[in-house]
Amino acid sequence: MRHLPHLTYLRSFxxxxxxxxxxxxxxxxxxxxxxxxxxxxxxxxxxxxxxFVRLPRTLALTExxxxxxxxxxxxxxxxxxATEALLSQRHRREVVVSCPxxxxxxxxxxxxxxxxxxxxxVQVTVHGTVWADVEAEVSDISITIHxxxxxxxxxxxxxxxxxxxxxxxxxxxxxxxxxDPAQLVNARRIEVMxxxxxxxxxxxxxxxxxxDTAGGSKTDVSTLAAELAAQGAGCTVLPRVLVAPYLExxxxxxxxxxxxxxxxxxxxxxxxxxxxxxxRLFRSWLLDAAAKVGERG
Numbered sequence: 001m002r003h004l005p006h007l008t009y010l011r012s013f014x015x016x017x018x019x020x021x022x023x024x025x026x027x028x029x030x031x032x033x034x035x036x037x038x039x040x041x042x043x044x045x046x047x048x049x050x051x052f053v054r055l056p057r058t059l060a061l062t063e064x065x066x067x068x069x070x071x072x073x074x075x076x077x078x079x080x081x082a083t084e085a086l087l088s089q090r091h092r093r094e095v096v097v098s099c100p101x102x103x104x105x106x107x108x109x110x111x112x113x114x115x116x117x118x119x120x121x122v123q124v125t126v127h128g129t130v131w132a133d134v135e136a137e138v139s140d141i142s143i144t145i146h147x148x149x150x151x152x153x154x155x156x157x158x159x160x161x162x163x164x165x166x167x168x169x170x171x172x173x174x175x176x177x178x179x180d181p182a183q184l185v186n187a188r189r190i191e192v193m194x195x196x197x198x199x200x201x202x203x204x205x206x207x208x209x210x211x212d213t214a215g216g217s218k219t220d221v222s223t224l225a226a227e228l229a230a231q232g233a234g235c236t237v238l239p240r241v242l243v244a245p246y247l248e249x250x251x252x253x254x255x256x257x258x259x260x261x262x263x264x265x266x267x268x269x270x271x272x273x274x275x276x277x278x279x280r281l282f283r284s285w286l287l288d289a290a291a292k293v294g295e296r297g
Contacts, residue, residue: 005046007079010072012039013051017069018156018287020059027154028270070291077284084277093278094123098139101128102222103266106242108143111289115282122278130220140279141286142269155269158290161262164243165202166226166252167235178235178255181206188234189216190225197263198237205260226252239264241293266290 015025016036026033044050051065061069084093099108104126112124127139144155151157173183185208191199203211217234219225222242229236230251239262246252268290270283 005043006039009039009043009046011076012036013043013065014069014072014076016040016052016059017061017065019154020061022059024154070288073284073288077281077288080277080280080284084281093121093276094125095141095279095282096125096127096139097141097143097282098127098129099143100145100222100266101130102242103143104128105223106226106245107293111286114289115285119281122282124282140271140275141283142271144267144269145264146267148263148265151265151267152269155267156287158266158268158287159241159293161265162240163198163201163237163258163260163262164240164247164254165235165237165256165258166229166243166246166254168230168232169250169253171229171232171235171255181208181256184208184235185211190228190234190236191216191218192222192225192236192238193218193220195264201260201263202237202258205258241266 012025012029012035015028016022019025019028022036022040023033026036029036040051044052047064047068049064050062051068053060053062097108105128108126112126116122116124129144143158146152146155148157167178171178173187176183178184178187184202184206189199199211199216202208217228219228222238225236226238226243226246228234230246235255243252247254268286270279275283
């Protein structure tokens with residue numbers, strides 16, 4: 001029989017890679033920090049190459065670690081699936097997720113649809129949130145938004161976010177189709193309340209002078225901002241993940257290219273240190289889907 005690394009080493013590696021922390025991984029796996037560190041070191045010795053760069057307060061994956069992680073994650077997911085299938089549990093298999101309403105409608109719905117096509121026996125309940133999360137004990141998995149400088153301990157950033165400036169096809173400023181960033185000074189604009197910095201970042205990116213970032217229509221719901229823009233009510237700036245469905249079907253367009261980093265990012269927190277098999281299964285599915293968003297940028 002071919003010699004393979006111990007399963008415990010692989011689980012410790014996957015958790016440490018997800019949190020970029022041996023301490024956070026140990027809390028999830030319900031063991032000591034030194035145990036996780038030793039597991040990873042043993043795996044590195046087995047492979048003969050390092051998987052992490054040990055930094056003073058965090059970890060960073062090496063190129064080998066980044067290449068190895070997706071395969072390890074898929075293998076662990078398959079093991080969990082096979083194990084759960086053999087357990088023949090009588091209780092209902094359920095996962096409870098809380099997620100901002102806009103992200104739930106425009107991204108999570110697709111992730112959930114694909115998941116339930118493959119695993120119809122797992123019931124997933126989604127609580128939509130606006131600005132604040134639901135009570136901590138309600139959800140197995142909580143997706144929230146945080147500034148990159150204020151991500152809570154234990155939260156996992158799902159991907160690095162960029163902003164997209166969008167409008168309806170043919171949207172015009174003073175009867176001239178929007179094609180030049182200078183036109184934004186006089187354009188009808190839609191602002192997401194609580195995120196005025198989006199338009200500030202656009203003004204800085206294009207070096208716009210005389211730009212009133214406080215002007216324009218306002219809404220506290222990103223999906224409504226996207227719908228208003230699609231109806232020609234103005235142009236708006238939103239996280240790219242939220243406008244991707246509109247861009248794909250042509251309801252919105254980007255009048256000119258931008259590459260603006262969003263200082264607010266989506267993060268996930270997992271309530272249980274030792275989650276039920278159904279929760280582990282959906283967590284792996286969610287993280288794989290999030291990795292694909294990160295790959296698209």
